[in-house]
Amino acid sequence: MSFSYGKEPFIEGLSATFPHGAVTSVVGPNGCGKSTMVKLVDGLLRPQAGEVRIDGVPTLSMKAKERARRVAVLAQAGRPPAMTVEALVACGRYPYQARRGRLSREDREQVERALELAGIAAFRTHELRRLSGGERQRAFIAMTLAQDTGLIVLDEPTTYLDIRACHETMELVRRLNEEAGKTVVMVIHDLDLALRYSDRLLVMERGRAAAAGSVGEVLGTGAIERAFGVAVRPHEAAEGRAYALFPA
Numbered sequence: 001m002s003f004s005y006g007k008e009p010f011i012e013g014l015s016a017t018f019p020h021g022a023v024t025s026v027v028g029p030n031g032c033g034k035s036t037m038v039k040l041v042d043g044l045l046r047p048q049a050g051e052v053r054i055d056g057v058p059t060l061s062m063k064a065k066e067r068a069r070r071v072a073v074l075a076q077a078g079r080p081p082a083m084t085v086e087a088l089v090a091c092g093r094y095p096y097q098a099r100r101g102r103l104s105r106e107d108r109e110q111v112e113r114a115l116e117l118a119g120i121a122a123f124r125t126h127e128l129r130r131l132s133g134g135e136r137q138r139a140f141i142a143m144t145l146a147q148d149t150g151l152i153v154l155d156e157p158t159t160y161l162d163i164r165a166c167h168e169t170m171e172l173v174r175r176l177n178e179e180a181g182k183t184v185v186m187v188i189h190d191l192d193l194a195l196r197y198s199d200r201l202l203v204m205e206r207g208r209a210a211a212a213g214s215v216g217e218v219l220g221t222g223a224i225e226r227a228f229g230v231a232v233r234p235h236e237a238a239e240g241r242a243y244a245l246f247p248a
Helices: 034-041 064-068 085-096 105-117 133-146 163-179 191-197 215-221 223-228
Strands: 009-011 023-027 071-074 151-155 183-187 200-205 208-214 230-237 240-247
Touching: 009 034, 023 034, 023 163, 023 191, 034 071, 034 151, 034 183, 064 071, 064 085, 071 133, 085 105, 085 133, 105 133, 105 163, 133 151, 133 163, 163 183, 163 191, 191 230, 191 240, 200 215, 200 223, 208 215, 208 223, 215 223, 223 230
Parallel strands: 023 183, 023 200, 071 151, 151 183
Antiparallel strands: 200 208, 230 240
8 A cells, every 4th residue: 555645655555464363563763654554554544545454354445433343553652531440441342332332231341351351450440640651551452452353453552661561561462462362463663572572573664564474584584684774683581582682
């Protein structure tokens, strides 16, 4: 697909596939089109050419609520709203609610399941603004869980988090994939986290896909070295897979 904010193409000829059952990280230098791609997936932007499909169905052929039953998109962190954790998570049920917005029994069960799976049930009555950055991010991820979609798209889920909270967030993402069967696509700026916690990588450069595949396959292409100007060296670590990054 292609997209332009003005006369000059911003995304041009981008083609990418995100397989079911995998955690795929989208990486690339600033301004390469990662977050724009997320907005195209979410239907917030319309491509000038091409289309986005979920399970073979073009997303722009769907109504907003139908699309929201297929893909849950969590945008970059902003100012948290003035509400409790439970109220935020309940917002994830909007695609299934009638006009009055009342929660059904099924809605409440899904909210409870999301709170438990995200590990924030104990914070249900807490105000979002009083939580730590990591706790708050778990609440937002729980909201996407309550949306009950097979596909979750996260745009920079570790922005503004400290190192511990970053790893806790990524461990939650892996658990959603392995225990809840979610397919996860995440735009992420931290290359080390992407390498450690992903099954697959999409490397973007100047609005195009420079490389895509398993972590090992993408490392073998040299696309990360070309895009970021760093050399990547895998090594053994107590927690499993790890990588060292050096200036190229």
